Amino acid sequence: MRNLASLVFTAGLAFLLLVIAAQLGFGEPPMRVGGAILEQAPAEVGAANIVTAVLLGYRGIDTLGELSILFAAATATGLVLVRGRKDCGHGTSDPPGGFILRTGADLLFPLLLVVGFYIILHGHLTPGGGFQGGVILAAAFFVLVLARPGADGSGGTSHTAIAFIEGLAGAGFIAIGLWSLWDGGEFLAPLLGKGVMGELLSAGTLPLLSLAVGLKVGAELAGLMTQLAEQPAGPQHPHPQAEDRGS
Amino acid sequence: MQLPALPLPALPALPLPGALTPLDLLFAAAAATLLLALLLGRWRMAGPLMVMGYGVQFWLLLETGTLRGEPMTAAMRFEILGHALGWRYDALSWFFAMITIGAGFVSAWYAGGGWQGLYRSQGHGPRLFHVALAANVLSMLLLVGSGDFLSLFIGWELVSWASFLLMAVAGGIAAQAALRYVTYAFAGAMAVLGALVLIYGVTGSFSYADFAAAVPTITNGQLWVLVALLVGGFGVKLGLIPLHLWQAPAYAETPGPGSAFLGAISARMGLYAIVVVFVALVGIGRLVQMEIPYTFISARELLCWIAALTIIFPTYTALQQHDARYLLAWHGIGQGGYMLLGLLVGTANGSAGGLLHVFNYAITQAALLMAVFAVMYRTGTADLNKLGGLFTRMPITFVVLLIGIISLAGLPPMAGFVSKWLVYRSLIAAEMPFLFVASVIGTLGTILSVYKLIHNIFLGQLRLEHEQVREAPVSLLAPMLGLSTVIFLAGVFPGPALSWVAEVQRALGLEVISYTLGGVESPQGSIDMVWLVGVLFAGFGVGALVFYGFGGKSKRVHQLDNYAGGHFLTADVRYHYSDNFYAGLMHLIGGLYKGGFRWLEGTVTSTVDMLSFSTVGVYRYVQPTLFLLAAAAVMLAWVVL
Amino acid sequence: MIPDVDLDLQTLFALVMVALVLVSAVLVLILDNMISAVAASGVVSLGVAVLFVLLHAPDVAMTEAVVGAGLSGVVLALGLRRLGLWQLDATDTSPERRGGKPDA
Amino acid sequence: MSAMGPDSLSFVVVMYVGAFGLLVIGAIGMVMSNHLFRMVLALVIAEAGANLLLVLSGWRDGALAPILGTHAADVPMVDPVPQVLVLTAIVIGVGVQALAVSVLLKIHRIYGTLDVRALRRHLELDICRDAGMAPEGSREAPAGERPLPPPIPVADALRTAATDQTGATS
Amino acid sequence: MTGLFSISQGHSVLPVVLPLLAAFLMQPLGRVARPLALLLGPATLALSAYLLIRLWLAYGDAPYALAIGGFAPPLGITFYVDRLALLFATAVPVLTLLFWSRGEDDADPLRRDAVMLLLAAAATGLALSGDLFNIYVFYELVAVASFGLVTLRATGAAYIATVRYLLLSALGSVLALVGIAIVYLQTGTLSLAQLAMLAPDALQNPLGLAPFALLLIGFGVKAELFPVNTWVPEVYATAPTRISALLAGLVSKLAVIVVVRLLVLAFDGTGATQLMLALGALGFVTGELAAWRARDLNRMLAYSSIGQLGLVFVGFSLGGTAGMLAGLALVLHHLIIKSALFALATRWRGALARLTGAARSAPVSAGLVVLFALSLIGVPPLPGFWAKLLLVLGLVELSTPLALGALALVLLGSAVEANYLFRLVVRLYARPDDASTPALPKPKLLDFGVASAAGVLLLAATVSVVPVSGWLRGVADQAADRAAYIDTVFPTTLVQSGAR
Structure with missing residues (x-):
């Protein structure tokens, strides 16, 4: 009965959404705010990539909110996972990766770091920015953990380092915002001039902000994935399937 | 019956002490008695003190002279959220107030005497009893003095909660009976609130005069709704036939003089309210005109037969x-x-x-x-x-x-x-x-x-x-x-x-x-x-x-110095x-x-029980997201179509 | 940046991608084996990333690709590993293993 | 419909169908599946659908990406604001999924199952035990508060049965 | 920081930003100087409370808009600060401080304090923000923070309740996102002020009401709206009682205030109010009926809070200043009482059967429960009565068949509410028959303090009902005034350019 009811309701919802979609304007949205931003962004913020201009300039507090959402999720995961780990310590974590994975990880790590930082620093020029670069950095560190899980499955990543980077990067972001507030302007107002459009050192504080975002996201997600990796495999009561060797 | 409109000068919320009428002094005395009971309740001499309190109230009531003189409006008047709230005494209020204070006086006198020792030995403190009694008297004085529908409802609620306090003082069975009373009383109060608000919808204000003026224009249908709600609401207190099951256990289980007080006056507050609304404002004549179609019974006959x-x-x-x-x-x-x-x-x-x-x-x-x-x-x-x-x-x-x-x-x-x-x-x-x-x-x-x-x-x-x-x-x-x-x-x-x-x-x-x-x-x-x-x-x-004079030949003998059917009487x-x-x-x-009314009460309780069982089922459903989806679909359908 | 060679080619390409995405979305729900379901959700993310490119939103496409296929794929796979559902062949048909396929 | 001719109309229609399709499939998956992990996957799909719709709301026919320098300055550009919103929405989605997976892990460790129906019963039993009362409908707390007859322990029943014979025969 | 002393309007962003800063610094500081980190949380909240009170004193009367980042209103994000926003923004740090968990569960204190700070920051943001997507982000932050906090007791039941609540809230957020997409498609803007200006023509048609329905469901999850509040009893029964107090007392109110701002600014006049009226009345009745069967205190309070919030929705759906006044009165009244009741529940958690004769060992707490029960059901001199009277009068003035039906449901629901509340009161004062009822845990001083402070506040409001209602009417008039909102955000000089 439950499935029938859910099918009926979902079909109804789909039909209604399509009815609404039919009445919506196709392909020519009323570019009120969007149009104004497209015109004023190069002048006011001076970033080539207008999306980053909006992301870190016009809607800066949204990004701060989103940053803190990711931080909240990581901390909540820490709250949930870290607690129980101490008591059942038998960390039958995965076996160390095969030869190919280990050499591949060693080769990939530096490359990933370069690509990550490139994307972060050029956030205001080319597509990309703090979040994408941060995830790539996290992937870089996690590849090492996958290659050599080590005894407790954390592959030697020190959580204190992660905590420090995460905390200071977040604080950096807010410090830049407060600095502009203290400087008489508004919170998160762009500072340090516009620079030359298209140059690396253009668009004032935007690169600094995206660097802070990148570092914070990178550290957070690396910590998150490592915490997940450190969990003992399988449910408490032994499961026939737990011992077989995954690839 | 024309209760004159309340003269409402733009008085500040709390009047100056100078303009206190004897009516305010009466309310103040009642409040003072309550305070006295609260503070000195445990003291052995509390009984006589309370009796003196009720005596003072009785004297102040006579001072108001509203029995034969013209009605007196209390200086205590509020203007809350745009609704006027005032109290006034006329002969009707005087009559009920006199009985209330008299009953309070006698009950306090009875409670102050030997009965206090027995009550104390049963493990109850007399303080709470005296507080409950004084609270009852104060709330009843406020109720009978209500000058508009809002103060009527406020007085009504205070009376029902004060009598709950008096009933539940002894605990145990009395508390259970009191709980049953509260359910009846509060359901009745909600009916009364519904009726008052409908009256507000019709007349646009809570004052008696506006309602009295609007009665001729109200249609019979609306008046029937008012009759049903108000007689139902006030009838709970009076114990009219379908709503009377709570009264006997509640009044009987109340400790000693409390039961005497409740039995004497508490139920009559329902009568006072019915008198104010139906006899004074709506008028018996109007009730006679409200015919039930296809039958010869009018509203009045129906109420008479209920009585x-x-x-x-x-x-x-x-x-x-x-x-x-x-x-x-x-x-x-x-x-x-x-x-x-x-x-x-x-x-x-x-x-x-x-x-x-x-x-x-x-x-x-x-x-x-x-x-x-x-x-x-x-x-x-x-x-x-x-x-x-x-x-x-x-x-x-x-x-x-x-x-x-x-x-x-x-x-x-x-x-x-x-x-x-x-x-x-x-x-x-x-x-x-x-x-x-x-x-x-x-x-x-x-x-x-x-x-x-x-x-x-x-x-x-x-x-x-x-x-x-x-x-x-x-x-x-x-x-x-x-x-x-x-x-x-x-x-x-x-x-x-x-x-x-x-x-x-x-x-x-x-x-x-x-x-x-x-x-x-x-x-x-x-x-x-x-x-x-x-x-x-x-x-x-x-x-x-x-x-x-002529007989007087009877001789007093012990009850067992007797015989019946040829046998001597023995004590066992x-x-x-x-x-x-x-x-x-x-x-x-x-x-x-057959316990028809108990069965009626049973059906109401079991329907509420069944409804709540199904609603708890809703809250414990396996898949909560289904409700979210259903709500989205229904609301969109309602909006778009 | 795909040159605007021919509008209907773009529409045709969009049609193919949307079809791919929808099919893999349905597969996520139907597949017994949880690993393939996670893989299917990866495909959905990548498909949507391509759609974003078609809609001239490169930033969003990169984020969706990196975060959708990369991060959520890794997190879900790790979750499977730790839940003991990492089970390649679908021989064992106990409901626990089949991941409670919707019995519509 | 814009002056771009009929085919651009079909592009947008395809996109809308894709967006709403994903949303509906995600919704169906979440509501109908009995396994929590599959519900999380369905959530991923629903969020992808919503993001697609959001980007679509900023799409303009014939407009290019809002990155200056890659094309002439005066070319009409797509509305950048929805893209920022989607960036935030994607990251929020990931955060919520990571948290969901970690909580699923703990549930699996404690109860060993992820079936919604079984977990629903476990939840009710645990809440009642945590509150220190018998779960509803059990012997100690019959649903309608009607007291059940006291249980006849098997041993006594046998003994009484035995005494009945002896009583009857003697 | 010279700005600390001479408060300026720009500082009204600080109550949102400072707790975030403290949350980020919590982990690094924890590793450097642990005791200092444990004090960081309460200190930041006290500072933001102080700032808000200074703001209230300095700029309390006239509402003002604050453009974040210095960008002009329609483009950038604006914070709109009027008395309603200040009232709730100040309530956030104060209540978070009062319900600051003092380590009774063995969770990692640093992480728990960080998440509490995030919750406080996001809640303040919700109250102040004036941008639709910004509200969505803060709402999502509140949601994720509450997921984290609800699992603090680390029992199996807590995890199940959290995951069900998480999935429900996430699906709700997806629908809200779809709603925002449709709004953006139609009006092209996200700033509430510009939405208010465009609403008469863009959002009045049925197509305008669809996004409101979706947003109502999205935000309704947290605001305990009828069909989507199935998570409430499970979560409040398994979460730590102080967290439930914070969630039930404060956070659900903020979600309601957000929905009301949307209603007043962008979607009034449409059929939206009937939608809310119906759902609110249904929520009230189901809440009270379910509470009638509850057998443990936390779930009873949870169902009762569902009921009361249903009443709040009915209040706000009356429309105009009367509806706003009724809704506000109900919201503030419920905020005080529910927080206090949950504060008492920290001691009386668990089955109601264990509370027989609890009045003997805790006379003041039992007295407070009686006071709160009387005010909840609306016994005259107490403020609960005036709030309910405003609601009922509003319903009669509306006098559509739906409104009269809602009136009947409200009155019947109150009767059921009186029954189960006073069943608890009679149980508290009953003489315990068997001495085996376990002794109740010793009360925590601060929780007892919170409850008695709420009791004193209630009595003070009873005595001074006239001035309090006057002040509340002022807040309601200001909040319900659309034109004032538009003029403050777009000072007349900019109107032409804004509404191009």
Whole structure:
């Protein structure tokens, strides 16, 4: 009965959404705010990539909110996972990766770091920015953990380092915002001039902000994935399937 | 009936102390008594102090002089959220306030005396009792003085919660009965709130005058809704027939003088509210015009028949009770029917009978309950099957109970007779024979049950364990005897009581009864109690003369110095049957008692139980996201289509 | 940056991608084996990333690709590993293993 | 419909169908599946659908990406604001999924199952035990508060049965 | 920081930003100087409370708009600060401080304090923000933070309740996102002020009401709206009682205030109010009926809070200043009482059967329960009555068949509410029959303090009902005034350019 009811309701919802979609304007949205931003962004913020201009300039507090959402999720995961780990310590974590994975990880790590930082620093020029670069950095560190899980499955990543980077990067972001507030302007107002459009050192504080975002996201997600990796495999009561060797 | 509009000068919220009218002083005195009870309740001398408090209130009430003078508006007036809130006293309020304070005075006097020791030994502190009593009196004074619908509702809520406090003071069974009462009372209060708000919707304000002016324009349909809601809401307190199940256990289980106070006046607050709304504002005439289609019954007849049923059913339930307190509590419901019936007849005699019965029955119920509690004080139980023959040990309590049951049954020398006679007379004069027959059946039931009451307690064989029982202490006897003399005097000289009732009728705009010191002088029927009682006592006098003068040969012997059927009496054999007193009658009419109303209450409770079971099912559903999806689909459908 | 060679080619390409995405979305719900379901959700993310490119939103496309296929793929796979559902062949048909396929 | 001719209309229609399709499939998956992990996957799909719709709301026919320098300055550009919103929405989605997976892990460790129906019963039993009362409908707390007859322990029943014979025979 | 002393309007961003800063610094500081880190949380909240009170004193009367980042209103994000926003923004740090968990569960204190700070920051943001997507982000932050906090007791039941709540809230957020997409498609803007200007023509048609329905469901999850509040009893029964107090008392109110701002600014006049009226009345009745069967205190309070919030929705759906006043009165009244009741529940958690005769060992707490029960059901002198009177009068003035039906449901629901509340009161004062009922845990001083402070506040409001209602009317008039909102955000000089 439950499935029938859910099918009926979902079909109804789909039909209604399509009815609404039919009445919506196709392909020519009323570019009120969007149009104004497209015109004023190069002048006011001076970033080539207008999306980053909006992301870190016009809607800066949204990004701060989103940053803190990711931080909240990581901390909540820490709250949930870290607690129980101490008591059942038998960390039958995965076996160390095969030869190919280990050499591949060693080769990939530096490359990933370069690509990550490139994307972060050029956030205001080319597509990309703090979040994408941060995830790539996290992937870089996690590849090492996958290659050599080590005894407790954390592959030697020190959580204190992660905590420090995460905390200071977040604080950096807010410090830049407060600095502009203290400087008489508004919170998160762009500072340090516009620079030359298209140059690396253009668009004032935007690169600094995206660097802070990148570092914070990178550290957070690396910590998150490592915490997940450190969990003992399988449910408490032994499961026939737990011992077989995954690839 | 035109209660003049409240003169509402733009007074600041709290008036200056200088402009305090005696009415404000009355409220202040009532609040002071409450405070006194709160602070000094545990002190041994708290009882007399409280009595003094009620005395001061009584004196201040007389000071307001609103019985005969023009109505007085309290300086205490509020303007909250745009609604005016004021209090005023007229003759009607004076009458009910007088009875309230009188009942409070007598109860406090009774509680202050010997009864306090017994109550303390049962592990309860008297402080909470005195606080509850004082809170009840204060809230009732506020209710009867309400100047507009908002203060009426506020007073109504305060009264129902204060009586909950008084009922729940003893805890245990009383608390359960009080909880049942609160459910009834609050459902009733919500009905009243619904009605008041509908009135606000129609007239745009809470004042009586606007409603009185708008009554002719209100359609019958709307008025029927108001009647249903308001009579239902106020009827809960009065104990009208379908809503009466809570009253007997709640009033009976309340400790001692509290039960006397509740029995005397608390239920009559429902009557006051019905009088204010239907007799004063809507008017009996308008009720007569509200015909139920396809039947000849009008709203008034319907209410009269509800009142008649309220007289019959509880009285015959009282027959079956084996606990004296429950018997009297069930009678409380029955007598309420008389008062409503009298007022609904609307003629001079009828409404006078109804209003007088409020006073008469208040003093009768208080005296009877105090007598029963005196018996409980001495013997520890009020169970009719465990008592008997206390006439020899507690003669004064016997006399008080005797006077009380005579008045309750409505027999001549006592006060109850006058008001019941007026109600009967008005029923006959208003051509309502079937209602007259119903009320006479009610009186028959009353007579039977009161006889059971006095027989099982005082007459018959004295039990072994009650040999050493002594008369109740003087501190209990004094208020009982005081009340008995009032009952007797109100019976012999109904003039003063009738004068109050006449003033109330004038305030309500009804036809005023023409009264004399001895009774009533009117074309529909006249009676002169002084002459009647004189003849009665002349008869007694002749009988006593003959008995003592010529006879007087009786010799007092011990109850067991006797023989029956050739056998000598022994102490362990019961010759005095008190269990299942009216077996024959019950066999005859037992079929009517299937507990119809209990079944009605059961259905309501089980529907609520079933509904809540299904709603909890909703909240424990396996897949909560289904509801979210369903809500989205339904809301979009409602919006788009 | 795909040159605007021909509008209907773009529409055709969009049609193919949307079809791919919808099919893999349905597969996520139907497949017994949890690993393939996670893989299917990866495909959905990548498909949507391509759609974003078609809609001229490169930033969003990169984020969706990196975060959708990369991060959520890794997190879900790790979750499977730790839940003991990492089970390649679907021989064992106990409901626990089949991941409670919707019995519509 | 813009002056771009009929085919651009079909592009947008395809996109809308894709967006709403994903949303509906995600919704169906979440509601109908009995396994918590599959519900999380369905959530991923629903969020992808919503993001697609959000980007679509900023799409303009014939407009290019809002990155200056890659094309002439005066070419009409797509509305950048929805893209920022989607960036935030994607990251929020990941955060919520990571938290969901970690909580699923703990549930699996404690109860060993992820079936919604079984977990629903476990939840009710645990709440009642945590509150220190018998779960509803059990012997100690019958659903309708109607007291059940006391249980006849098997041993006594046998013994009474035995005594009945002896009683009957003697 | 010279700005600390001479408060300026720009500082009204600080109550949102400072707790975030403290949350980020919590982990690094924890590793450097642990005791200092444990004090960081309460200190930041006290500072933001101080700032808000200074703001209230300095700029309390006239509302003002604050453009974040210095960008002009329609483009950038604006914070709109009027008395309603200040009232709730100040309530957030104060209540979070009062319900600051003092380590009774063994969770990692640093992480728990960080998540509490995030919750406080996001809640303040919700109250102040004036941009639709910004509200969505803060709402999501509140949601994720509450997921984290609800699992603090680390029992199996807590995890199940959290995951069910998480999935429900996430699906709700997806629908809200779809709603925002449709709004953006139609009006092209996200700033509430510009939405208010465009609403008469763009959002009045049924197509305008669809996004409101979706947003109502999205935000309704947290605001305990009828069909989507199935998570409430499970979560409040398994979460730590102080967290439940914070969630029930404060956070659900903020979600309601957000929905009301949307209703007043962008979607009034449409059929939206009937939608809310119906759902609110249904929520009230189901809440009270379910509470009638609850057998443990936390779930009873949870169902009662569902009921009361249903009443709040009915209040706000009356529309105009009357509706706003009724809704506000109900919201504030419920905020005080529910927080206090949950504060008492920290001691009386668990089955109601265990509370028999609890009044003997805790007379003041039992007295407070009686006071709160009386005010909840609306017994006259107490403020609960005036709030309910405003609601009922509003319903009668609306006098559509739906409104009269809702009136009947509200009155019947109150009768059921009186029954189960006073069943608890009678149980508290009953004489414990068997001495075996376990002794109740010793009360925590601060929780007892919170409850008695709420009791004193209630009595003070009873005595001074006239001035309090006058002040509340002022807040309601200001909040319900659309034109004032538009003028403050777009000072007349900019109107032409803004509404191009």
